[in-house]
Amino acid sequence: MANPCPKKRLPSTPRRIRPPFVWTAKADALLGTTTDAAIAARLQILPESVAMRRRKLGIAPFNTAVVWVAWTKKMDALLGTAPDPVIAAQLRIPAPSVGTRRRKLGIAQVGNAVVKWTAEMDALLGTASDGTIASQLGCIPETVGERRHKLRIARFSTAALTWTKQREALLGTDTDPAIAKKLDLSPGQVRLRRQSLGIPTAKPHPEALKKIIARSGALPVPSQSRATTSTGRQFLIDQPHVQRARTEFADTEDMALTAYLERELAEVYSKSLHPPSCPYCRSRRTILQQKPHGCHPLPRFACRTCKQNFNRVAGTPLFRLRAAKLPLFIRLLSQQIPYNVAARRLGVSIDAIQNWAKKFRIWLLQLDPTGKWEKKVRLGIKARPHIRCPRCGVDGEKYLNGYMPNGERRLCCPACGTAFGISDAERLAQEAVRLEVFHDPGKAALDTETSDS
Ligand SMILES: [Zn+2]
Ligand SMILES: [Zn+2]
Known part of the structure; x- marks a missing residue:
């Protein structure tokens, strides 16, 4: 292939980028005929790529559960006398093998309906x-x-x-x-x-909750804000966790984080010709190698110590991210919304959102290792309220269970099943609701990243 950009020297970096694999009809025809790993080996690509393509085309995975079985006449005679899983358990072979053999011999399946209960x-x-x-x-x-x-x-x-x-x-x-x-x-x-034993149940609600709350009306209300913290991350308790019909997500953009990231992004994508230090060896002996032009909108620099070429994005986790959508994406990072909502707002896939969120959180930790800015990320992270149950006294996680008539979130105690409005629960328990993260899809990547460095 001809070098599309004559001004650009071929990169001296040893990093070789494999051209993306193109799925031909012939390659597609292989999917599902054997295991993804076998196909991947044949096409010399990653098994994950095969699995992704297979799922995209809606092709079922190759059924590895159908193992070869030496069927005897005696075993064949069993087929169709009972449901396949029962026979499979008797013969100690996988159920799909039984089904495959039964269909091959044209024997009808025995359904579950055969059991007549006496x-x-x-x-x-x-x-x-x-x-x-x-x-x-x-x-x-x-x-x-x-x-x-x-x-x-x-x-x-x-x-x-x-x-x-x-x-x-x-x-x-x-x-x-x-x-x-x-x-x-x-x-x-x-x-x-x-x-x-003929024992009557203890009435689950011996006294109306309303009465208990009314009686304790004089209790001081603990000071609390709707934005409660959990390990420094702030969440709005009223924000829904998932998108349902007519769900409205409040705008929870943290303008400080957006401004901070806008500044950092502008620096990374800056056209300034002043050479930064080398991202690979930290050397200051760097020179401008190429001014921005045509297909290379960013200036390139060269390091005289390690002889690498780089631009300002190299060495940051943002390397090779689609730059066009990033200014919009950083405004979503602090929003307390699920990935799928963010994906819909930007018109990109959920995978892209997940990848970007991960990269940006790693980058934020690199920019400020104290984690002050990373803690402002809420995208895709979900928290549940914790409070001592005013009825049964069990402390710990409460479920969010719809809304009270006054519009505030209703908590449900998993131990006794009682539901409370947040402010009632806080007043009765004399403590503020704490929020604890129970779902953080980026945490694993972040943990490995921080333990590596
Ligand atoms: Zn260097
Ligand atoms: Zn309870």
């Missing part, structure tokens, strides 16, 4: 694990589970069998979920045992 069979439910009963009945465990759910029979558990007097004394003293938590059982097991 009173005797129903009596078995819950006395052993679904899998054990399923193998006795010759059906798949899901069928047993479905029936068990329908009859509201608790899942078999060894713990359920050891009801001591001490444990039984607890029944009815609190809500079933609360007791289940104490005894390490499922609420269904507790409820079943309580019902079988």
Whole structure:
């Protein structure tokens, strides 16, 4: 290929960039016929590239579960007498192998509907694990589970069998979920045992929450702002986590971060001909090698110490990012919105947003190792509220569960199932809601980056 830019010297850097692989119809035809790794080896590209292309074209992965089995007449005779997974379990071979063989011999599949539940069979439910009963009945465990759910029979558990007097004394003293938590059982097991002993349930809500709140009305309201912190990162508690119909995301842009990044971006993409120090060896012995022109909008420099050529973007994590969308993207970095919303706003893929967010967070840590600026990034990071439950006293994570009539977020206690408005919970618990990050898609990359350097 001819050098498209005659003024440009061929790079002296040893870094060789492989031209992007072009998917031909012939290459596409290979997808799904064998494993991605085998195709990748044949095309001399990465297995990830093959998997990505395969998913893009909606082609199912090559089914490695269909292993070769030496089928005997005796084994063949079993096919179609029970659902494939049951036979597979009996023969100790993968279920897809059974299905493939059955279809090859033209034997019809036995569905789950064959089980006709008799009173005797129903009596078995819950006395052993679904899998054990399923193998006795010759059906798949899901069928047993479905029936068990329908009859509201608790899942078999060894713990359920050891009801001591001490444990039984607890029944009815609190809500079933609360007791289940104490005894390490499922609420269904507790409820079943309580019902079988004829113990009435402790009323889950003995007193209307409104009354409790009204009574404690005189309590001082803890000082709190809607933007609570978690390890220094600020979040708005009212912001939704996911995009639903009619979801409105408040504009949470941190103008200080945007201005900071705009300044840094302008410097990196500057056309100034003053040579910066070498990003590879930190040497100051650098000279201007090439003024910006035509297809190279950035000036290039050369290092006299290590003989590398570079521009100002080289050596930053922004190297080879699409520069055109970056000024818009930095305005999204501090927004408390999920990646998919950011992707839609910029008209790029979610993968691009994820990659950019990662690169920018690494860059922010490089620019300011104290992490002051990186902590202002909220894009894609999700936090859940923590507070002591005013009803059951369990401290820790609460779920966000819709909105109160007054428009504030409603919290739900996973331990006792009670729902509170945020301000009510804070007033009753006499503490402010803390937010803790529970989802940070960029954290792993950031951690490896900071531990490397
Ligand atoms: Zn150098
Ligand atoms: Zn609670």
